[in-house]
Amino acid sequence: MSQYYVGILILICINLLAVLGLSLMTGFTGLFNFGQAGFLAVGAYTATILTTQYSVPFLLALAAGMVVSALTSFVIGYPTLRLKGDYFAIATLGFAEVVRLLVENLEKLTGGSRGIPRIPTNTSLPLALGASIIALWLVANYVNSRHGRSCVAVREDELAAESIGVDSFRYKQIVFAINAALGGLSGGLLAHYVGFIQPSMFSTIKSTELIVMVIFGGMHSLTGAVFSAIVLTSLPELLRTAQAWRLVAYGALVVLIMVARPEGLMGSWELTPANVKALFNRLRSALGGE
């Protein structure tokens, strides 16, 4: 396989990690997060500073990036998770901007707006793919557990969830932390794939790109998250020959999907053996009915 396609696959896995966290947080728990790039930045800079300045082994640095990112989510979440819907979303937006500005101004540590060059490019396809598959497995387990159901209950009706004994604040903290850890991992892998990081890589544009992936694929579907991470990461690359028009096509596709299917491509459909069988039976009876 050519290096070019390997690169696209790695980028798909890196985006998928960040999207899985967002899917759990925004799709399943109903907490809109417009600042995911902030957690990518925390993970990327933590891991990179550790590998480049302290010669910490790569995997350990990645883990540290996840931990620092998750801890950050606790600090941010404690005062903001009690805010109602829209206000929380705005707080996440502000958080990502604060991280970006901090990184820009802590020049000694982060290289400021010039960024950090010559990062060892340790992110390999097996590593990125393995991390994505494990993360998908863990998140799918979580969604189907009693804790996952409690999260969906909080999304559906927070007051009713509290009334049946669900500690909504705690569940919000948990999914925010899982989301932050996955975002941090995504950032760490990204830095060690590209070999160079600078604050502008973690702007609101990146956050928007990630949340669009969650909405595009289907808010209540992990299958949708995987599908849209694959399509929306590779699409701009596949359309590269069309040059300037490729981002227009990307935007048009997203608008089209949102108009035709506001619940996202997959809605709440999941790729499970039982669902595939049901779909197959429906197709067969539809064809047989002719």
Next chain:
Amino acid sequence: MSLLEIRTLTKDFGGVRAVDHFSHQLEKGGLYAIIGPNGAGKTTIFNLVTGIYKPTEGQIFFNGDEITGQDTYKIAQKGIARTFQNIRLFSDFSVRDNVRTACHRYATYSVWEGLFPTPRRAREEKELAERSSRLLDLVDLKDRAEELSKNLPYGHQRRLEIARALAQEPALLLLDEPAAGMNPDETVDLMDFIEEIHETFDLTILLIEHHMEVVMGLADDIVVIDFGRTIAQGTPEEVQSNPVVIEAYLGTEEG
């Protein structure tokens, strides 16, 4: 010791006193009702007992422990379950999941076990599935278990909400106008159903109604409130013939 004791409970919203020094005692196993005209403060009392509102004044004791102003989820975990006047189901959940989410007494596996398929988790999930099936059987919704709850007809949604409350295995069940929006036949069915669960689950029930006739055949003890204040209390017969109650409901006779 009373199961629930409410002492001089008061709640102000700005300048409006919604509940005014309300006191009440529920003994274990009883079936109680609070009635009153619309806007009398009935739902506010439920919201105070379940911690949704913090009282301006007064205290609430459950099983002898003070629960005044505690978080809603903690009060729920202690054994007070409720339904809502304007049905609050998890509408994008299946009928089964609505009940299963509330069966928290039967699953204690941790968040970490939520990430991995451990044997304990599998065992507890099986128990949850069985319990929710049994409850759905009881409310005649078993054959609709996989449907989304928002697609159920209104009367079924009411029953599902009660099933969800029962799934918590509460000691005290608060029903907020369970017959609201029902026709007389459905109301009679519902009252039979409430009597049935009262016996089979060994429950203490407190229900709110503004139609007096609904609770007459059902409750042992009725409190009538108006403008947040108790205006009468007693057996259905006593309350029904009380002139103060008649006045509150029908207004005073014009000269």
